[in-house]
Amino acid sequence: MEDQGNNKTLSLIKTSTSSNSGFLERGRRIKVAAEMGLAESSRGRHWSRALRDRLLRRIGNGACGCQKEGLTPSKVAEDLVGEEGDDEVIEMARKLRALQKLVPGGEDLAMDRLFEETADYVEALQRQVNVMRALASLLGMLEKEKRLMGG
Amino acid sequence: MVRWLEAPPSDLSVLDRQRACLNGQQQQHRQQLADVGHIVPLPTPMQSLHNTNDRKGSGNISYIHNQIGSHGNGWPNLACTKYFAIGAATTGEEETSIKEQSDNSRKRKVEKISNQKVGCGNTAEDGMKDKRVKEDRERGGAAAKESPQANNRREASGDASKENVRPRKTDYIHVRARRGQATDSHSLAERVRRERISERMKYLQELVPGCNNITGKAGILDQIINYVQSLQRQVEFLSMKLAAANPRLDFDIDNFFNREINLARNSGVIPVTDMSSERLDPSYIQFTCLHPTSACCGLDMAMGSSDIVLHRTMSLPASVPGAILDSSLNVNGSSSSWNTGLQNLYGVEVLQGRGPAFPFQSLQGDILPRNLELEMEM
Numbered sequence: 001m002e003d004q005g006n007n008k009t010l011s012l013i014k015t016s017t018s019s020n021s022g023f024l025e026r027g028r029r030i031k032v033a034a035e036m037g038l039a040e041s042s043r044g045r046h047w048s049r050a051l052r053d054r055l056l057r058r059i060g061n062g063a064c065g066c067q068k069e070g071l072t073p074s075k076v077a078e079d080l081v082g083e084e085g086d087d088e089v090i091e092m093a094r095k096l097r098a099l100q101k102l103v104p105g106g107e108d109l110a111m112d113r114l115f116e117e118t119a120d121y122v123e124a125l126q127r128q129v130n131v132m133r134a135l136a137s138l139l140g141m142l143e144k145e146k147r148l149m150g151g
Numbered sequence: 152m153v154r155w156l157e158a159p160p161s162d163l164s165v166l167d168r169q170r171a172c173l174n175g176q177q178q179q180h181r182q183q184l185a186d187v188g189h190i191v192p193l194p195t196p197m198q199s200l201h202n203t204n205d206r207k208g209s210g211n212i213s214y215i216h217n218q219i220g221s222h223g224n225g226w227p228n229l230a231c232t233k234y235f236a237i238g239a240a241t242t243g244e245e246e247t248s249i250k251e252q253s254d255n256s257r258k259r260k261v262e263k264i265s266n267q268k269v270g271c272g273n274t275a276e277d278g279m280k281d282k283r284v285k286e287d288r289e290r291g292g293a294a295a296k297e298s299p300q301a302n303n304r305r306e307a308s309g310d311a312s313k314e315n316v317r318p319r320k321t322d323y324i325h326v327r328a329r330r331g332q333a334t335d336s337h338s339l340a341e342r343v344r345r346e347r348i349s350e351r352m353k354y355l356q357e358l359v360p361g362c363n364n365i366t367g368k369a370g371i372l373d374q375i376i377n378y379v380q381s382l383q384r385q386v387e388f389l390s391m392k393l394a395a396a397n398p399r400l401d402f403d404i405d406n407f408f409n410r411e412i413n414l415a416r417n418s419g420v421i422p423v424t425d426m427s428s429e430r431l432d433p434s435y436i437q438f439t440c441l442h443p444t445s446a447c448c449g450l451d452m453a454m455g456s457s458d459i460v461l462h463r464t465m466s467l468p469a470s471v472p473g474a475i476l477d478s479s480l481n482v483n484g485s486s487s488s489w490n491t492g493l494q495n496l497y498g499v500e501v502l503q504g505r506g507p508a509f510p511f512q513s514l515q516g517d518i519l520p521r522n523l524e525l526e527m528e529m
Contacts, residue, residue, distance in 0.1 A: 118375060
């Protein structure tokens with residue numbers, strides 16, 4: 001499965017001579033970097049743009065010390081719901097809402113676009129997870145070797 | 152992405168006839184349309200490719216003709232030229248005319264969908280009933296208008312469905328009504344929409360593991376939601392793991408945005424720009440593995456996609472005394488247990504001495520022979 005652009009994973013790495021930054025803080029930063037990489041890997045996509053905007057907004061806010069902006073009110077796509085009985089309709093609507101929240105930028109998407117974006121997002125997530133797993137194993141091996149070599 | 156490209160068998164004699172009739176009209180039609188600025192002659196050659204004798208002997212080729220205007224990055228992305236390489240039907244004439252259309256300013260998405268009655272398998276070619284509906288969004292479902300082409304085609308095809316050729320619409324779908332179903336444009340549009348949605352759900356079903364045996368939209372949706380959540384949680388978990396495993400590494404996105412903008416303007420491969428690092432001690436990580444196979448024994452990934460370019464950027468905020476991490480990962484997919492899809496991960500970063508300037512390189516390196524190099528030096 002190929003996307004329009006290249007598949008890229010962005011990692012931002014910087015060493016600090018002192019590993020003073022807390023574990024959690026580092027983890028969070030890694031996560032942000034990973035998500036940025038995820039967004040980069042499918043650049044043209046709606047969800048990719050939304051994810052990028054979200055991350056950059058978060059960075060921007062953090063940098064200047066502002067509070068997080070309130071979530072933009074989500075558009076209720078009226079044609080979200082298909083033709084079913086009432087209870088099912090409600091249930092379906094609830095599930096679609098949940099999916100909308102999961103997929104970045106999904107709030108203002110109708111059902112068909114939502115599924116499109118979900119499919120692409122899932123693929124990109126899979127790739128991202130693979131790359132991160134690879135990174136983790138390789139770096140883990142590095143540590144092990146370093147220890148073995150008595151470093 | 153999945154593509155629905157149907158190539159129904161064609162009846163050459165019918166096509167010849169149609170083509171002869173249509174060519175003349177096509178010219179004049181295109182003339183008219185050219186004034187409006189939208190050339191929508193696409194239906195005409197499509198009509199000419201219709202097959203009146205499918206295996207079941209009932210339907211015609213159905214297709215859904217969409218313009219990209221309604222969708223951003225269309226899914227699926229289909230070049231219209233692809234759809235006209237249909238069996239023996241495509242002649243040079245048609246191809247040129249088709250190519251002209253594809254050169255039009257307006258991009259088109261063309262899907263061919265053969266519809267079938269419920270319960271039949273999904274044959275790649277003709278369905279039992281084909282569907283063609285003209286959905287005219289701007290006019291809101293006005294009555295069908297016949298154009299000369301449509302008339303011609305109907306004579307040739309003998310179907311009792313309505314056809315519309317609306318030159319000036321930005322957005323229209325050709326769908327034929329099924330036998331015994333309502334033919335007003337609203338319900339047809341509804342049906343088109345529903346089918347589109349179910350296509351996409353099917354695609355998602357294939358993508359998400361473990362929902363093949365589940366029927367019903369709600370169950371599938373549940374699985375999808377669970378899967379997306381689990382993937383997101385995995386990303387989070389892996390990032391924590393990366394943080395834990397490498398106390399010397401830190402991820403920093405200060406000033407990432409500036410870099411991002413510059414990066415966005417670059418194409419995939421950026422050569423190494425600057426190796427100068429007077430004030431800084433280069434500390435770099437290179438993976439060295441003496442035994443390629445054993446090195447990868449811990450990896451159980453499936454990286455099905457092709458090249459993955461690892462971009463690394465290094466930033467040196469003024470507050471941090473000067474250590475740089477220069478990391479390069481070279482992975483050869485063929486020599487390891489990695490999937491063949493993964494060819495190369497390679498990233499090199501170099502840090503400049505100056506503060507706010509953050510050089511950025513992304514390299515898509517060559518496939519090194521059987522080497523996973525790992526070295527760490529501080």
